[in-house]
Amino acid sequence: MERRQLRILVSLGVPPLGYRDSSGAPNGFYVAIGRLLAEGLGVTPVFQDALPGERLARLLAGEADVAGDVALSTENARRVLLTTPISRADIVLAASVRHMLRRPMDLEDHPVGMLAGAGLEGVAQETLPASTRLLIYETTTALAAAAEQSLVHAVMLRRPVMQRFLLDFPRLGLTHRFVLTRRWTSLGVPFGEHDLLRALNSMIFIARAGGRISALSEAILGTPQVDLPSF
Amino acid sequence: MPLARRALFALASTLAGLPAMAVAHAPGGALGRILAEGRIRIGVVRDVPPYGLINEAGELTGLEVDLARDVARSLGVQLELVPLPFGDRIAAVALRHVDMAAALLIMSEARLLRVAFSHAYGQTSTLLVTSALHPISSAAELSGRRVLGMSAPLIAALPALPPDSIPAEEADPARAVAALVAGEAAALILAAPSFRHLALQFPEARLNPILTLSELPYAMAVPLGEPDFLRFLNTWVFLREEDGTLASLHEIYLGGPAAERQRL
Numbered sequence: 151m152e153r154r155q156l157r158i159l160v161s162l163g164v165p166p167l168g169y170r171d172s173s174g175a176p177n178g179f180y181v182a183i184g185r186l187l188a189e190g191l192g193v194t195p196v197f198q199d200a201l202p203g204e205r206l207a208r209l210l211a212g213e214a215d216v217a218g219d220v221a222l223s224t225e226n227a228r229r230v231l232l233t234t235p236i237s238r239a240d241i242v243l244a245a246s247v248r249h250m251l252r253r254p255m256d257l258e259d260h261p262v263g264m265l266a267g268a269g270l271e272g273v274a275q276e277t278l279p280a281s282t283r284l285l286i287y288e289t290t291t292a293l294a295a296a297a298e299q300s301l302v303h304a305v306m307l308r309r310p311v312m313q314r315f316l317l318d319f320p321r322l323g324l325t326h327r328f329v330l331t332r333r334w335t336s337l338g339v340p341f342g343e344h345d346l347l348r349a350l351n352s353m354i355f356i357a358r359a360g361g362r363i364s365a366l367s368e369a370i371l372g373t374p375q376v377d378l379p380s381f
Numbered sequence: 382m383p384l385a386r387r388a389l390f391a392l393a394s395t396l397a398g399l400p401a402m403a404v405a406h407a408p409g410g411a412l413g414r415i416l417a418e419g420r421i422r423i424g425v426v427r428d429v430p431p432y433g434l435i436n437e438a439g440e441l442t443g444l445e446v447d448l449a450r451d452v453a454r455s456l457g458v459q460l461e462l463v464p465l466p467f468g469d470r471i472a473a474v475a476l477r478h479v480d481m482a483a484a485l486l487i488m489s490e491a492r493l494l495r496v497a498f499s500h501a502y503g504q505t506s507t508l509l510v511t512s513a514l515h516p517i518s519s520a521a522e523l524s525g526r527r528v529l530g531m532s533a534p535l536i537a538a539l540p541a542l543p544p545d546s547i548p549a550e551e552a553d554p555a556r557a558v559a560a561l562v563a564g565e566a567a568a569l570i571l572a573a574p575s576f577r578h579l580a581l582q583f584p585e586a587r588l589n590p591i592l593t594l595s596e597l598p599y600a601m602a603v604p605l606g607e608p609d610f611l612r613f614l615n616t617w618v619f620l621r622e623e624d625g626t627l628a629s630l631h632e633i634y635l636g637g638p639a640a641e642r643q644r645l
Contacts, residue, residue, distance in 0.1 A: 210406045224455035227616040228416065230406070231609070332623070340406035341413075344608045381500060381619035 154193045157214040158184040162199040164268060165290070166314050166370050167219060167239075179310065179370045180218040183236055186362060187216075187337075190353040202268060206230055209338055215346065217338035226338065231347045234354050234380040235334035237367060241273050242312050244324040245304035246297075251327055257282045263293050263302035270306060277330045294319040306330065310371035317372075334378075355380070411480050411603065412610040420459045423449040424473050424482035427464040428554075430578050431634035432485045444634040445483040448502070451626065452483070452601075455617055467531065468552020471495055474602045481603045481614070485572060488598050497605050499614040501598030502627055506573040509541070509594055512561045513587035520592055523567050529557045530570035539570065539594050558583050570594065574635075 160168045160180045168178040176197040188195035200208050202219070206229050209217040220226055222235060243262070245251045251260070254277050261283040264270050274284055285302055287293040294315070296302045305324065307315060316324055339347045357363045358378060367375040407413055415421045425445050426433035433443040441462050453460035463479050470484045475495045487505070488498050511517045524543040529551040530536040536548035549566070551557040558579055560566040569588075571579065580588045601614055621627050631637070 212406070222616065222620060224617060224620060227613050228408075228456060231612050232616050334623070341408040341609045342406065344612075347612070379619070379623060381615055 155196050156184070156188040156191060156193045156216060157196045157198060158188075158216045158218050159198050159200040159205045159208055159214045160184065160218040161202050161205070162197070164202075164265065164308075164311060166310060166372075167308070179237070179366065182366045182370060183363070184216075184218055186357055186366070187350060187353045190356065191349060206338055209340060212340075215339070215343075216350070219335050220338040222334040222336050230338035231341060231343065233337040233339065233347060233350050235336050235378050236354060236363060237310075237335050237371075237375050238333070238378065239308045239310060239335050240332050241270060241277075241306065241330040242309050243304050243306050243327050243330055244312055244316065245327050246323050247325060249303045251304055253328060254278055254330065257304065259283070260303045261285050261301060263287055263296050263305045265290065265293060265307065265311070268308065268311070270308070273331055274306060290315055290318065294322060297322050297324065308333075310367075310373065313372050408609040408613075410609055411607045412613055415456060415458055415480060415610070418458075420461060421453050421456060421481070422461045422463050422479045423452065424463045424465040424470060424479035424484055425449055426467060426470070426484045428578075429467065429485055429575060432574060433464070444503075444630050445485065447630055447634075449483050451621065452481075452614070452617060456613070466552075467554065471602065474604055477604050481601050481610070483601050485574070486599050486602045487572065488600050492602070495605070496602040497607065497611055499601040499603070499611060500618045501600045502618050502622070503631065504596050504598040507539070507594045507597055508571050508573055508576050508590040509592040510561075510569045510571050510576055510588050510590050511567065513589050514562060515564055515567070517567060517591065526567035527560075527565065528568050528570060529560060529566045536570050541592060541594050554579055555583075558586050558588070561588075562586050572597075 160176065162168045162170050162176055166178050168176070168180045171177040181197060184195045184197060198214055205217040205220065206226065208214060209230060217230065220230070220232060222232055226232060249260070251257060258279040258281045262274070262278065263285050264274070266286045266288050271284065274282070285296065287296060293305060297305060304327070305315065312326070337350055339350065364374040364376060367373060408416060425441065427435055427441055431443050432445045433441065436442045441464065446462065449462060450460055465473050465482060465484055470482050470486060471492055473479050474482045488501065509520060517523070520541050521543060523546040525545055525547070527547045527549050528536055528542060529549050531550070531552055536542070551560065554575060557569050561569055576588065576590055603610055603614065
């Protein structure tokens with residue numbers, strides 16, 4: 151760890167989880183969480199932008215102390231130490247009412263849109279029929295335009311991102327259809343860094359018990375994080 | 382300043398004093414070796430249904446055998462199941478004859494000195510068992526008499542027993558039953574699944590549970606000094622609890638929903 155700094159890898163292209171505000175400063179839920187934890191540790195947070203698929207590799211390369219927004223999974227647990235959960239971020243699917251899409255199997259041969267860099271391709275392969283066509287867009291605006299032109303019949307996003315997307319583009323008439331997979335997110339810490347892991351888990355516990363994580367989630371994601379499990 | 386916050390500031394000061402390092406962050410210890418070799422040795426029991434048993438086809442099966450298979454699958458490595466004699470389970474882990482054990486290992490203070498436990502994935506009732514051949518109707522009658530169990534420290538810690546009862550360790554279940562039948566011991570302390578198994582195996586002993594002593598959690602055990610591996614296993618327990626796998630295993634093998642249990 152660099153002197154009095156906590157270097158945190160986050161993705162700054164996935165609002166509201168992480169993005170740059172109009173002044174170019176890092177912002178979003180995971181940035182706020184990073185600030186909260188760094189404050190508790192008495193150090194300065196330094197945010198580094200990283201695509202979801204690159205975060206763990208860059209953490210392992212020693213570029214940072216912590217990777218934000220890491221899915222709790224056994225695959226990730228083989229690569230890094232994972233903190234107790236910080237948020238629930240299910241992968242959900244929304245579609246227009248004119249498409250009869252009520253379960254994953256209904257998506258055979260349908261085009262489904264998602265955002266580049268969101269790291270959801272693996273979930274799509276595991277949960278959607280092989281014949282589903284995945285179309286990836288760089289921005290939510292481009293994704294919305296594709297949905298408006300019926301280039302995609304459904305969109306697949308993490309729940310907080312979906313909530314923002316539906317609020318930002320009400321004209322699309324999309325509604326939540328189903329949860330593709332439940333997911334909790336945590337922070338990733340390099341193997342061997344058990345003092346840091348324990349400190350972060352303690353800080354998360356204190357922040358959760360004091361309602362600060364839930365308050366941040368409600369303010370930024372529009373949904374509180376209540377009754378998060380822990381370990 | 383609250384204690385927790387002071388401790389964190391102290392940690393931050395320690396961390397802040399460290400020089401920046403470019404470190405390779407491969408997992409250390411047992412986890413690193415397991416992933417590098419592509420193989421894990423997991424100790425299980427084979428004579429304590431439904432946790433571990435040999436089925437009619439001669440294969441190892443049971444709740445903890447299924448659990449071991451899923452741990453290996455989650456690690457992406459080959460599984461070597463190692464059947465352990467019941468009395469050797471802790472020693473096999475402590476001496477690193479296996480990488481870990483999932484073998485009805487009840488968490489106890491005495492065992493914590495020899496192995497590290499994951500978060501609990503189940504809990505079992507501990508029963509005070511007597512024989513109808515030598516009737517006893519209450520725990521008070523055990524005053525000054527021998528009580529056998531798998532772990533003497535575990536027995537000594539049970540509050541329901543008279544303080545002057547004489548706890549003794551007998552790891553071999555068959556020998557424990559024989560001692561009870563011969564009147565050399567007044568009672569046995571058994572986990573509920575062990576009691577069911579022994580009652581079926583030795584009907585002539587006329588085993589009779591007279592009291593539920595406690596509900597004790599059981600967990601996976603790993604050798605001491607393996608924090609990376611332990612964190613992986615704790616993550617595994619969390620995920621399998623949340624995705625319903627542990628509840629399903631409990632339902633399949635124990636015939637009902639799992640009781641609520643505390644997380645560490």
